[in-house]
Amino acid sequence: MFIEPFKSGNNTGWIEVICGSMFSGKTEELIRRLKRAQIAKQRIEIFKPSVEKRYHETEVVSHDESRIRSTPVTASQNILLLAEDAEVIGIDEAQFFDAELPNVAETLASKGVRVIVAGLDMDFQGQPFGPIPALLAKADYITKLHAICVKCGSIANYSFRTSSESEKFVLGEQDKYEPRCRSCFQKV
Numbered sequence: 001m002f003i004e005p006f007k008s009g010n011n012t013g014w015i016e017v018i019c020g021s022m023f024s025g026k027t028e029e030l031i032r033r034l035k036r037a038q039i040a041k042q043r044i045e046i047f048k049p050s051v052e053k054r055y056h057e058t059e060v061v062s063h064d065e066s067r068i069r070s071t072p073v074t075a076s077q078n079i080l081l082l083a084e085d086a087e088v089i090g091i092d093e094a095q096f097f098d099a100e101l102p103n104v105a106e107t108l109a110s111k112g113v114r115v116i117v118a119g120l121d122m123d124f125q126g127q128p129f130g131p132i133p134a135l136l137a138k139a140d141y142i143t144k145l146h147a148i149c150v151k152c153g154s155i156a157n158y159s160f161r162t163s164s165e166s167e168k169f170v171l172g173e174q175d176k177y178e179p180r181c182r183s184c185f186q187k188v
């Protein structure tokens, strides 16, 4: 279980990355951390890429229906403009953002903001996904979560695509993806 670090005396922020496969609990964990920050009366802002509209236009919603309000943005630079006086910033579905997101996170952290980013570390082919590898390199704290393999019940860190689409970006749920362990991911 991730425990929030104490804010250091020199007023710098930090970057937390929550990664893993689909259904591993990334969004639930992001919402948990943000709700705890709200309880601590910290000013929070949440952003998601505007392409991600599976469950709701503006809310971040987990597969299990926990939810929190958010602002959809088209480019990572917009987060700098919209962050205003937030003390804690949450970013979901970060794999869909552009390559500037790691620099945006770093800029915010340098200004004293706690930045919590959640996203898929690998795409359906098991390849590093978008800005997540660079975010992992710049992160102060990393949490890698695992789902349960739908084939054999062991720990899953791959998102297997069951539909025939070959584009990298294909929004979907259980209709198009299933979490699988390494061995079941390789058995096609």
Ligand SMILES: Nc1ncnc2c1ncn2[C@@H]1O[C@H](COP(=O)(O)OP(=O)(O)O)[C@@H](O)[C@H]1O
Pocket: 020, 021, 022, 023, 024, 025, 026, 027, 028, 029, 061, 062, 063, 064, 146, 147, 148, 149, 150, 179
């Ligand atoms: N195969 C699975 N393994 C683990 N959790 C699953 C699985 N299928 C459905 N779930 C549900 O997904 C929830 C996690 O949802 P969510 O936080 O939205 O995940 P993520 O953001 O990583 O896709 C779990 O609490 C569980 O209820």
Ligand SMILES: Cc1cn([C@H]2C[C@H](O)[C@@H](COP(=O)(O)O)O2)c(=O)[nH]c1=O
Pocket: 021, 022, 023, 026, 027, 054, 119, 120, 122, 123, 124, 125, 159, 168, 169, 170, 171, 172, 173, 177
């Ligand atoms: C593996 C993979 C996933 N996607 C899409 C599918 C979903 O819309 C999101 C991931 O959502 P989650 O909150 O992590 O469950 O990403 C994609 O476009 N391409 C892929 O390779």
Ligand SMILES: [Zn+2]
Pocket: 149, 150, 151, 152, 153, 154, 180, 181, 182, 183, 184, 185
């Ligand atoms: Zn398996």
